[in-house]
Amino acid sequence: MQGFDASVFLRSLVWLKPELFLALLGFVLLGLSAALPEGKRRYVGLVALIGLAIAAVVVSSYAPGFPLGGPKIAPGTAQGGFPDGAGHPGFLADGFAIVLKLVFLLGAALCVLMAVRFLDVEKAQRGEFYAMVVFAVLGMSILASGNDFVTLYLGLETMALAVYTLVGFLRASRRSTEAALKYFLLGAFASGILLYGMSLVYGATGSYNLEGIAAAIASGTAGPRPLLHVGAVLVLVGMAFKIAAVPFHMWAPDAYEGAPTPVTGFISTAAKAAGFAMLLRIFFRGFWGLAADWTLLLAVLSAASMTFGNVVAVLQDNVKRMLAYSSIGHAGYMLLGLIAVGSSGGDPLTQRYGMTAVVLYLLVYTFANMGAFGTIVLLRRGSVPGDRVEDFRGLAGTYPVAAAAMTVFLLSLAGIPSTAGFIGKWWLFGAAIKADQAWLAVVAVLNSAISLYYYARIVAAMYMTAPEETRPEPAPAGLRAALAISLVFTVWIGIYPQPFIRFAQYALWPIGR
Amino acid sequence: MEAQFLMFLALAAVALAASVMVITRRNLVHSALYLIVTFFAVAAIYVLLHAEFLGVVQLLVYAGGIMVLFLFVILLVERPGTGPAGKPMRWHAAASGVLTLLVAAILGAHFLRSGMAPPGGTAVLGASGGNLETVSLALFRNYLLPFEVVSVLLLVALVGAIVLARPRA
Numbered sequence: 001m002q003g004f005d006a007s008v009f010l011r012s013l014v015w016l017k018p019e020l021f022l023a024l025l026g027f028v029l030l031g032l033s034a035a036l037p038e039g040k041r042r043y044v045g046l047v048a049l050i051g052l053a054i055a056a057v058v059v060s061s062y063a064p065g066f067p068l069g070g071p072k073i074a075p076g077t078a079q080g081g082f083p084d085g086a087g088h089p090g091f092l093a094d095g096f097a098i099v100l101k102l103v104f105l106l107g108a109a110l111c112v113l114m115a116v117r118f119l120d121v122e123k124a125q126r127g128e129f130y131a132m133v134v135f136a137v138l139g140m141s142i143l144a145s146g147n148d149f150v151t152l153y154l155g156l157e158t159m160a161l162a163v164y165t166l167v168g169f170l171r172a173s174r175r176s177t178e179a180a181l182k183y184f185l186l187g188a189f190a191s192g193i194l195l196y197g198m199s200l201v202y203g204a205t206g207s208y209n210l211e212g213i214a215a216a217i218a219s220g221t222a223g224p225r226p227l228l229h230v231g232a233v234l235v236l237v238g239m240a241f242k243i244a245a246v247p248f249h250m251w252a253p254d255a256y257e258g259a260p261t262p263v264t265g266f267i268s269t270a271a272k273a274a275g276f277a278m279l280l281r282i283f284f285r286g287f288w289g290l291a292a293d294w295t296l297l298l299a300v301l302s303a304a305s306m307t308f309g310n311v312v313a314v315l316q317d318n319v320k321r322m323l324a325y326s327s328i329g330h331a332g333y334m335l336l337g338l339i340a341v342g343s344s345g346g347d348p349l350t351q352r353y354g355m356t357a358v359v360l361y362l363l364v365y366t367f368a369n370m371g372a373f374g375t376i377v378l379l380r381r382g383s384v385p386g387d388r389v390e391d392f393r394g395l396a397g398t399y400p401v402a403a404a405a406m407t408v409f410l411l412s413l414a415g416i417p418s419t420a421g422f423i424g425k426w427w428l429f430g431a432a433i434k435a436d437q438a439w440l441a442v443v444a445v446l447n448s449a450i451s452l453y454y455y456a457r458i459v460a461a462m463y464m465t466a467p468e469e470t471r472p473e474p475a476p477a478g479l480r481a482a483l484a485i486s487l488v489f490t491v492w493i494g495i496y497p498q499p500f501i502r503f504a505q506y507a508l509w510p511i512g513r
Numbered sequence: 514m515e516a517q518f519l520m521f522l523a524l525a526a527v528a529l530a531a532s533v534m535v536i537t538r539r540n541l542v543h544s545a546l547y548l549i550v551t552f553f554a555v556a557a558i559y560v561l562l563h564a565e566f567l568g569v570v571q572l573l574v575y576a577g578g579i580m581v582l583f584l585f586v587i588l589l590v591e592r593p594g595t596g597p598a599g600k601p602m603r604w605h606a607a608a609s610g611v612l613t614l615l616v617a618a619i620l621g622a623h624f625l626r627s628g629m630a631p632p633g634g635t636a637v638l639g640a641s642g643g644n645l646e647t648v649s650l651a652l653f654r655n656y657l658l659p660f661e662v663v664s665v666l667l668l669v670a671l672v673g674a675i676v677l678a679r680p681r682a
Contacts, residue, residue: 009657016658023665030672082658090658128676135669141663154662158669165673181679 014071015093016146018059018101022138025051026131031129035377044117044127045478048134052109052190055137059101063506073098075506080313084148087470088209092147095360099507100144100277103362107270110370113482114262114377121380122170122260129169135264136162140274147285148209152278153191156242159274160187165268167259173510179258186251194238200231200288210286211502217289232287239282242275245335246304249328249337256324261380261387264320265373268327269366276334276362284341295342298335299440305332306447314454319376320387322454326413327369329451333428333444334361340431350434350500352508357427360504364424364493368412371486375406378475378483392458394467403462405487410455412490415448420493427501521561528554534607541587545580552576 025048032044061068063076069297073079080089111133119125139158145153164187202208204227205216217228237248244252256264283294297474301402309329316322340354378399379386396403412421425448432441475483493500531550538544551577559568652660 026665084655090655126676128672132669132673132676135665138665139669149658150659151662154659154666158662158666161673165669165676168677287600292628422552 001279009082012091015091015391016064016071016080017061018055019138019141019145021051021055021058022141023182024136024330025055026134026138029127029134032239033131036127038125041125041127042116042120044130045112048112048130049109050104051134052112052137056102056105056109059098059105062098063095065180070164076508078509080147084209084212085108086207086209086212088147088207088211090148090151090209091145093145094509096277096280096507096509097141097145099503100273100362102140102364103273103359104137104140104144104270106363107266107273107370108133109155110366110374110482110486111262111266111270113478114370114374115260115477116266116478117379118260118262118377119487121382123174124170124172124260126169129166132162132165132169136166136266137270138275140270143274144281146278146281149202150208152281153195153198156194156274156278157191159271160191163263163271166263166266167255167421169263170260173258175258176260177258179255183251183255190238190241190248193234193241196364197231197234197236197238200227200234202231204228205229205458208279213286214288217287226494229290229293230291232294233284233297235282235296235420239275239279240301243272243279243331243334244310244328245301246328249305249309252328253321253324256327257318257320257387261320261373261377263509264323265370268323269362270372272327272331273362273366276338276358280338280358283338289341295339298339298342299437302332302335302339302440303443305329305334305335310447310450314450316388316454318387319389319392319458320373322389322458323369323372326451326454329447330365330413332447333425334358334365336428336432336437336440336444337361339437343435343437353427353434354431355430355508356501356504357424359507360427360497360501361424363500363504364412366418367486367489367493368409368419368421371483371490372413374479374486375402375409378402378479381473389457389461392461395462395463396437397467398472399475402483405483406462407459408487408490409413410458412494414452416452417492418494420490420497423493423497423500521558524557524561528558542584545583545587547654548583549576549580552580563644565645567644569645591615 017447029044029048029051032047033041033452036043057068061070062073064072066072071079073095075095078089078092078094080092081185084090112130115129115133136159137160139155139160141155143152143155143159146155164180164184167183168177172178184400201213204224205213207213207216241248241251248481249344256268259267283291288295306329309325309327309332313325313329316325337354337356337358340357341351344350344354375395376387379391379395384391392406395406408419412419415421415425425444429444432438432444448505528551531547531554534547535544538547552571555577556568556571559565559571569624
């Protein structure tokens, strides 16, 4: 085998620090969960939290200007490692990967903060939960950096297997088990379609590396076009399933409703961000030469997801289910950014705008959605599931701060000015208009108006009805911290978004070289 | 060359005969056992073609893992010795026959058109250290990172299966 040099491999390891650390953390958590007695399992959650914070520091240490030493990655450049036979890197360290990894870690940390008390209530306090969250983040990190189909797929499956386990973690709950089974079966099916598409693309281009594929398409040496196109469409179908875009969304409402609520928050934010990371990588790095073809498909997916998700959400009485459909709609909004990049025709300004919009919205959405699910966790106690609209009745009387926070999260999801959601949607819809796709922006605005109706239903239930005569127990510290963090950032991004826009812009990379 | 060809004929005959037995046995467990014979014969053909790695994987994955899964499913789902019979079966047989002829015709046409593989194809492999060595070098050099990721993935699958399957506390 030519092209392999052990010293190159060892040098590449320096870009793998976050993943190595996360793997170690996962093993430590597994060991701890076996060693600690029943009553002390919740400390595994604490260790996981500290570990995730350290991982965030390790990830950020690559950013220029971060006080910690080590190799740096300048904005707009990529450092590659683990080259294949043709010299294309299999693993990329660039601003995009760093920013996305921070979003994953954020989602995981908020999930762990909420889960500690939730698992106590459900009598399912087991250390494996936290280990699985960490392994899921590990899979996402590998995926965000992956630059060939093998690495991308393995990262995706590592994440997916951990997430299936988390969804079905409440063994005593039929809903949880059913959700895990549905998610697993449909997920395995989608992975099969994805792999089949990848194998066709490999057959047509002779490379499994995204750069190799891009080079083959650009130079016209890619084999039969129908083979390549069918492969690309199948890859898109597999990815659309992972981000829950219509018509590949069937699993989402059941999985979201049945999963333990902190996990629902995790899969609707971090796992969705991971799906978008993979979509961006494959389609902008690998299939850039086909942009004119897949942009149209994405536009159809986007319009269908926005409209279907928001209209069906109106009919839901279960808040988790409602947020699941709203999440399908949000996947449609986020696709606008990708469509802008795809239909930019190589105009760098539009590309930058679209990329920034997607990454910024992923961050905004993580705070708002985790916060909304955190409020549902707060309502879960004793025999009250806490996920029906009537459970929110009179929340303003029992937990005034939580009710106010929930209102902010819902307004942010609807995109009302002075919340983070407004800034995010401003960029996304602006990207669509910049790329001459104004009709999609119109569809998106109309759907935002629809979404206001069902978000307002929850707000009305919280404020317009009198509280029931129950003395509220004080919210646990972890949950309070999670809600506070989500609230502060949702308002902060809404009022002073510049630092976060700069953060998102660090994720840019030169597209379509 | 002659001996190799005779070996191939013998192995192919075994594989075909066992395949026929698989679909004609009433007892599902017997069918499964004949399927193992088919797998072994096909694995031997791979070895004959200098695809030793493929042969070993064929034995490990199909004759090992997948067969055990088959047997489990047969034992769980259906009592051995029972199966649908009568009219639907006849239609089934006719349709299968037509499909088999169709696939054979397509594959045959394809092979006739594209011609045989150039002689010496396997000799080239042998000169570079053989199929097994080529595959393992690729696996442990260029694919070393994915290989390590697979180990984490399998661990996650293992822990996940135990978490979901162990009895409730």
